[in-house]
Amino acid sequence: MEKIKLDVQALDLFFGKKQVLKNIHLSIPEGKITALIGPSGCGKSTLLRSINRLHDLHPDARLMGKILLDGHNILHRNTNVVHLRRRVGMVFQKPNPFPMSIAENVAYGLKINALCSKSEMRARVEQSLRNSFLWEEVADDLDKSALELSGGQQQRLCIARAIAVEPEVILFDEPCSALDPISTAKIEELIMGLRGKFTQVIVTHNMQQAQRVADYTAFMYLGELIEFGETRQIFEKPQQELTKNYVSGHFG
């Protein structure tokens, strides 16, 4: 049995009166890639954003239940959210580099969390850029604005920025939805390369993508978790009728 990194237990989430997540149970194994799939509006992004408590920004959001990270409930009111987000990184739907230089973008998390000394900074920046397959392309332009990069490069920069602080978990919220196929392939290669180093959770619309990269897949529908298992099993031998219809393209 693999070690469980994240354990979602009986999670309910409301925006105002509307219930968006219903009694979610999900155990995400350490070091693996877990995909969340399902039609638009099924709550997969909402679930993802619960894991680093981004819903705290939303005054209407109410969460009940537990999400255990290494056995500690991160939804507890005493959780240090800033510390949590250092441990659980996130890459967003659209690339969102800061309006700073490439190097400053990668150094951002290191600086605000004071994770390394000034002298180590350069090496850490370089290492993170190498790990995200961006170093070769930007090595000579580290002081250029990150906004001048292409969309795909920006997204890899955002991944470099996330891994620079050495989180334990990385959440990907449809990281390729704004990218062309070549950039998408690079991001997928990158995510697979990070397998084992980080626990990765990826929300995707793209079922092929889930099959290519994910070890485990969870299928969600209308705020409920319908089925969770090894990716192969979900796509080839789904246990639920709904899952079967979805992965075979009958709806969604």
Added chain:
Amino acid sequence: MTKKTISRFFGFALLVSATLLVLAIIGLILFDLLAKGSSAFSWHFLTSFPQKGMTEGGIFPAIFGTTIVTLLSTALAMPLGIGCAVYLQEYAADNNLTRLIRASVRNLAGVPSIVYGLFGLSIFVEGMGMGVSVLAAGCTLGLLTLPSIIATTEEALRNVPRLSREGSLALGATPWECVYTVVLPSAVPGILTGLILALSRAAGETAPILFTGVAFYSRYLPGSVFDEFMALPYHLYILSTQHHAIEAVRPLAYATALTLLLLVFLLNLTAFWVRARHKR
């Protein structure tokens, strides 16, 4: 021609003539100022003191006074206004109290400037004992510009995409680190533009400085913030209504108006330049 094309034609003609009329009015004002003021307008006029009971010489002390009082008012209003906007936009909960504060700020923007002048007289000049001075006038003008600085800063902060904030918070930034390192820098062009527009309004105001710091005539430049000063808008008022030889000083009055306009125009140009530079 069908009924529809006719009404379209007239609608269009109406819009064009409205625009042309506005342009014509602006053109007329500029032309009038230039025609009547350019004879008195010169380098000497900009750089020397008034002479012979203001019938000759220049307006340097008024330019100097307007400049420093405007700069002082900005220096006072900027930190307060930006701080207030950051609080309202980034920290305050979205409740009735916040809405009340916001509505009050918006209403303050509509208060007539003479009321600010009276307020400045009773609070700064008398209440706080600043006397009729650069400091009291700067404070009063600062107050006057606060509402618009707050409003434009809030607007600029609101326009920073949510995704930028989340990117920063998701890396373990505290709310303040997020505001300071990502939100404020992204909002700088909007904030600066609002600031400069507020400043250019302050430069042209007469009523708020009337009781709080401006002098009819001063032989010296203000030596400290507790001295009186001369200012362009007030100087213009004197030359055009209070002078013993109004007809004789008409060109000087027009040249003063031209200078004030140029100053405000320069400020607006700066705002334009700042915005254009940051867009790239």
